[in-house]
Amino acid sequence: MGMMNKIFNFLGLQEEEEVVDREAPYGAADEPEREQQEFRRVKNNVVSLHAQKSSKLVLCEPRNYEETQDIADHLRARKAILVNLQRVRPEQAMRIVDFLSGTVYALNGAISKVGPNIFVCTPDSVEIQGVITDMMNDNT
DSSP states (O other): OOHHHHHHHHHTSSOOOOEEEEOOOOSOTTSOOOEEEEOOOOOOOOOOTTSSSOOOEEEEOOSSGGGHHHHHHHHHTTOEEEEEOTTSOHHHHHHHHHHHHHHHHHTTOEEEEEETTEEEEEOTTSOOOOOOHHHHHHHO
């Protein structure tokens, strides 16, 4: 196999050929000859460095619980969401947060409170760092 074929195989641009290795007998004439076959195949796992063209933050201000599914659809599309729950009743806000928490958990994402009745929900491709403690302590 030439050097170029090895490079193409390493990069996953070409599948490797079957490689057959044979061992010589041990020297005793009565022992059967052993053959070992080694099959190596390379999967074409090509991952784009620019998997997501642009990161988007979607701002949502639901007015009732029925709009929660639209918010979850944005999460499934791997978009970060800022949810303002100031226009819904407290009971509905709790239901919305519970639903979004389950959605975020199923998608291996994260949810974080950033203000009074304001939450940020992110998919697993977006990491949330830091905590806003001053605002949390003033409002609780």
